[in-house]
Amino acid sequence: MRVLTWLFNLVLFVLALGFALSNTATVELRFLFADLVWRAPLVVVLLVFLAAGVALGLLAAAPLLFRHRREITRLTRELRHATRPPAPAPAAQTPPVVAAPSETAPGSAAGLGI
Numbered sequence: 001m002r003v004l005t006w007l008f009n010l011v012l013f014v015l016a017l018g019f020a021l022s023n024t025a026t027v028e029l030r031f032l033f034a035d036l037v038w039r040a041p042l043v044v045v046l047l048v049f050l051a052a053g054v055a056l057g058l059l060a061a062a063p064l065l066f067r068h069r070r071e072i073t074r075l076t077r078e079l080r081h082a083t084r085p086p087a088p089a090p091a092a093q094t095p096p097v098v099a100a101p102s103e104t105a106p107g108s109a110a111g112l113g114i
Helices: 002-022 042-083
Strands: 026-030 037-041
Touching: 026 042, 037 042
Parallel strands: none
Antiparallel strands: 026 037
């Protein structure tokens, strides 16, 4: 399949090159409201308009591209949150054990074998 793609691209390039070499005549491009005239080979004029069309197309598609990226980020975050294992349930809390009051005062040496 990759060979067919390269072959197709090569044929397309040869056709475009043949078109460019056969259309080298100079053309005049006149602008509407100004007295400007641009003289250039037909191939150059076509290339400039092709590049301008590609640039305008990319500019027109940019907002949609950014909107899709934001949507993908949001959906990825939701999916990550949905597939996360649930947090373990907190253990039942038992009341703290309170020691019985000692007969000896705190700080005495009782229980230390003295």
